[in-house]
Amino acid sequence: MIITEEKNRVIIEGVKDFHLDHTFDNGQCFRWHREEDGSYTGVAFGRAANIGVHDETLILNNVSRKDCREVWRNYLDLDRDYGTIKEMLSEGDPDMRRAVSYGFGMRILQQDKWETLVSFILSQNNNISRIKKCVEGLCTAHGDSIGEYRGQMRYAFPTAEAIAALNPEDLDICRLGYRAKYIIETAKQVAEDNGRKLESLGRASAEEAYAYLLSLSGVGPKVANCIMLFSMGKYESFPLDVWIKRVMNQVYHIEEGNVKRMQEYAAQHFGGYGGIAQQYLFYYARESSSRGRDSTQC
DNA sequence: AGCCAGGCCCAAC
DNA sequence: GTTGGGCATGGC
Numbered sequence A: 001m002i003i004t005e006e007k008n009r010v011i012i013e014g015v016k017d018f019h020l021d022h023t024f025d026n027g028q029c030f031r032w033h034r035e036e037d038g039s040y041t042g043v044a045f046g047r048a049a050n051i052g053v054h055d056e057t058l059i060l061n062n063v064s065r066k067d068c069r070e071v072w073r074n075y076l077d078l079d080r081d082y083g084t085i086k087e088m089l090s091e092g093d094p095d096m097r098r099a100v101s102y103g104f105g106m107r108i109l110q111q112d113k114w115e116t117l118v119s120f121i122l123s124q125n126n127n128i129s130r131i132k133k134c135v136e137g138l139c140t141a142h143g144d145s146i147g148e149y150r151g152q153m154r155y156a157f158p159t160a161e162a163i164a165a166l167n168p169e170d171l172d173i174c175r176l177g178y179r180a181k182y183i184i185e186t187a188k189q190v191a192e193d194n195g196r197k198l199e200s201l202g203r204a205s206a207e208e209a210y211a212y213l214l215s216l217s218g219v220g221p222k223v224a225n226c227i228m229l230f231s232m233g234k235y236e237s238f239p240l241d242v243w244i245k246r247v248m249n250q251v252y253h254i255e256e257g258n259v260k261r262m263q264e265y266a267a268q269h270f271g272g273y274g275g276i277a278q279q280y281l282f283y284y285a286r287e288s289s290s291r292g293r294d295s296t297q298c
Numbered sequence B: 001a002g003c004c005a006g007g008c009c010c011a012a013c
Numbered sequence C: 001g002t003t004g005g006g007c008a009t010g011g012c
Helices: A020-024 A065-075 A082-090 A094-102 A113-122 A128-142 A160-164 A168-174 A177-191 A196-200 A206-214 A221-231 A242-250 A259-297
Strands: A002-006 A009-013 A032-034 A040-044 A047-054 A057-061 A145-149 A152-155
Touching (some): A047 A065, A057 A065, A094 A259, A128 A168, A206 A221, A242 A259
Antiparallel strands (some): A002 A009, A009 A057, A032 A040
């Protein structure tokens, strides 16, 4: 990996297994928007950026070498060897091999814990395009302005303290529905110790992280697993949503609704990378389903 | 128009 | 400890 810096951008050469659509449009994050040239623009950790990829070269716009070192290199998970992981998962599993080859450039982002926590509370019984609107609306209404970028004002994700101080009516414009009260309650719980407990979970055991997350308002097993996977580096976490339950039933022939057996299957067959396996399956299941809808239009 | 969405809460067994 | 109804809202 060769990293060079020039006028307000950083160029990283030699990045394998990275595709923007597979990474930013796979339901793990909600604040990245695809531009006409195929690049993505978004905000993470209070910084706005635009990211493009050509062959094995990443171009990080509006990014300094310092930003790259402190945020983006880790956020984009650039130091992980996905090639080896993909081969491990595909070995002896033709269905998984198909899913992996379909989303070959998917990476698990290492996102901010608080943002991921709130975003996935908002995800429950909701669809991805609307989740994005909920999250962006929340940032616009209650996040700190971080200046204009590419002709648009940008906002950081609101802090736990900021959301804890809100009245339910303050969230009406965000159209969060019944989830609004969950995030205010959870913000109060997290802000109690200034988020120290939540931040510490990256170094805690999966069991401890899971127990804490389940104690928060609006967080159940599925949401807890997403938070652990997408912001805490706990790659064995295996979120079971309606799509994955379908896959586990149709592909691996586990009875619909037998969540315990599905978790056991993942732990046994995907080992420490259950969450990554899950994400390839999720992307494949969802994309092929939406392509099916598209093609029936013609 | 009606079903569904990266489910959780809570009451009733 | 498990099961099922209720839930705000809007995408498709």
